Amino acid sequence: MTRSWMLQDDRQSLLLVSTSEGLPQIVYWGPPIAADEVEVIARATQRDVTGGMLDRNPDLSICPEESASFPGQPGLLARNPQGKPLRPRFRFTEDWFQGTSLSLTYRDEVLGLTYWSEFGLDSATGMVTARAYLEAEELTVVDWFAAPVFPVSEAGTEMIDFAGRWCGEMRTQRVPWSAGIRSREGRTGRTGHENLPLIYLPEAGATNTQGRAEAFHYGWSGGHRMVAEELPDGRRQVQFGHTFQSESAARRRFETATLFACRSDYGLNGCAVVFQRYLRDRVVPWPNPARPRPVHYNCWEAVYFGHSMERLGDIATRAADLGAERFVLDDGWFGRRDNDTSSLGDWWIDRRKWPDGLGPLITHVKKLGMTFGIWFEPEMVNPDSELYRNHRDWALGRTDQVLGRGQMVLDMGREEVRNYLFEAMSGILSEHDIEYVKWDHNRVLPQPDASQVRGTYALIDKLRAAHPEVEFESCASGGGRIDFGILGRMHRIWLSDSNDALERLRIQHEASLLLPLAVSGSHVGPRHSHTSGRVHDIRFRAWVAAQRHMGFEMDPAELTVKEAEVLRDAIAWWKENRDWMTKADILRLDSSDPALVAEAQVAHGGERFVVFAGQAAASSQILPRPLRLAGLEPGARYRVSLRNAADSLPNLSRGSPALKEGPLELSGQYLMGQGVCLPWSFPEHMWVLEGRRI
């Protein structure tokens, strides 16, 4: 018997078809199809068979089965505790379907295994979600369990996946498709700088703004495995799941994280926008979605561990004067934390530095009109701590393990560990007027371990339930834990420990393939970057931070009067614009000059936009090339003007491009087809072009 299910809205159809009561295959994913086409499409997608093949092509189902002679990576690799492989053949038992939600249950009676999957289609954003579950009657070991598997387009020649490192997150890599497997696997126990669980699959010729693409993100914080495989018969599949063998014990129930899938007919941006909107509007649990994102001040690069009321009180006064609205006290306030070798785990206030506690600083900060945030690194312990001396067995891994930043990881799978952390953190949050927690995670795990992530999620969930107004930031040496799993519990990402504006320009550009402004923390750093040694003009630093959720974290006393003026102005501009920018789409522009990193942020409704055009290096041609915009209405007219011409024009810009003189009125068709002529600039400079529909 053939069964079919079609998730459908006015933007797309996702059609699943099964024959002979087996697991279904996704046979169509694209623009909407008519209900009466389903039957013929189910037949039309069948491929031929030739010599040297089985007599029928094994299904590329949502969980490809070894038992069906599937010629590639199966969706499930399981065994009994004695090591005997289990090779289920699942048969349909029940379904539940309602237009944009589908749940399918299958069973292998002989092995006592039940598999079910859930699909959802979010019509407002265009996101498809998929998740799989497995229940076993007997204790079972699962080495690999894929979220529902998608066949992907065979019209692409490349895939784009992500590498990175500390202070160098979000490095896109273009890898050619070829026969066999391209696999990415994070084995560090956290999402990782090195292995963002995201892949883009552009069709041949697709750019940021044109062509077809598909993209997938796995929302899990414990490290993932991705398999993109071209089968011997040419079909292609993408599988995402937890890191191989990260379930360390035999269990009876397993589930994948949610796989987020989207497709586009207008370039990579079409997928990026789905991710940005879905994350902002469906995933992040904003305590108050209407509240404008506050301008941050963070003291880390100003004082490091050198805390005192006098110093931080003075910094807070200066920060408020520059426009900060939230003051975040970073590492160094607890235990005897004079450097990074001690005290993680000892979550009580260091009375040597804060003889009267944190109360006086918080009162001062609040009087200045700011709210207060505080840093924790809950999952970690230093061997030099009271916690470790009292509970050595709470640390994960061997006692002779190599430390990371002088620290070990607590076993978050243990309830007593979570209870200790909850009491300590909740105590600090209850006793003080704190509305923000920066939650750090600065070392990799001794081994991948899914229960660690479940434990961490449980602790965050309990803290959020007890303190529903508190917002959380996910930091892991910068961007080491960026995924929709953690962002289902938190409200901001510390995208990178690099406050170097040039690095940030690139990191932010690539990160917009997944993240909206609302969650992407970006700070103006010190004049002399602490992580790159570079010196950048305050104008460049300020406008790069203004591209995302803005903040600053240098010692404000280092600013000259002129620098303070520029920063104050950029912050004021950001406050004026943040409401619409928070809801805008970030569209990467197809710059024909590789030295120019440019994006347009287009308001929901399209009535205004801002273009950030960052000159990352000197161009190879002598003059700027016209920059084509995106996301505008071809038939509408826009008034465009350079926001920062007055203080940014160098003497070497000697000509008269019209934008230098003042605003221009141009059609969307012209702006997107011909592009704007920006004035010449030095490298490491940002043009800010504002536009309004007339």
Ligand code: DGJ
């Ligand atoms: C690493 C973070 O990424 C920094 O921003 C800072 O919070 C330090 N940890 C503190 O130890």
